[in-house]
């Protein structure tokens with residue numbers, strides 16, 4: 251799966267997708283975000299208070315898309331606060347920890363219900379089993395997680411923020427899926443096209459002759475004469 255990541259200042263964005271990281275406290279949401287946006291991993295990371303935000307720009311099928319990532323606190327005391335952040339979200343990674351089975355149970359008991367209550371029904375989601383590097387401590391078998399994901403109609407991926415395994419792929423899969431269906435989304439949730447870019451490619455008219463984009467040529471002459 252080939253995509254390109256770009257520095258924020260280099261290009262004009264075509265789209266901005268709001269993506270949420272959701273799941274119990276300690277499953278690795280902040281670590282996944284930090285790995286994706288800064289390629290960093292911090293063992294001594296503090297629990298998120300409220301919501302943290304980061305962003306990364308990607309090129310998917312020639313569209314420049316900024317993933318704006320909202321890392322919500324997993325602790326119950328922050329849950330009412332996090333509700334506001336579901337607004338406008340078009341994608342979510344539902345994260346559990348493969349060493350703690352109750353974090354997968356809570357995807358169903360808590361997090362899918364929170365999404366259903368507060369997010370658009372068109373939100374795209376992927377189930378993420380994080381900490382796949384902890385092979386000895388692992389309790390949730392891959393098969394179990396796959397069955398869970400099928401029952402809940404979700405795609406499933408395993409990641410390790412520590413080893414940088416599947417982190418880019420998880421975000422790219424999600425962004426790609428959103429982008430591929432962007433035109434069929436209802437207008438109230440469809441991300442705006444920020445550029446309405448018109449390509450300066452030659453157009454073929456009814457007589458099958460090539461039409462040259464004259465405005466573009468004029469501009470080029472003016473600039474270089």
Ligand SMILES: Nc1nc2c(ncn2[C@@H]2O[C@H](COP(=O)(O)OP(=O)(O)OP(=O)(O)O)[C@@H](O)[C@H]2O)c(=O)[nH]1
Pocket residue numbers: 273274275276277278279280281282292293294295296297298299322323324325380381382383384409410411412413
């Ligand atoms: N071994 C291993 N540890 C991880 C991984 N991802 C995160 N951790 C560790 O798990 C702990 C919790 O990670 P966080 O990223 O703070 O988890 P969180 O889901 O953001 O937690 P809250 O902010 O409380 O909701 C930290 O000690 C991380 O270093 C991983 O892929 N592998």
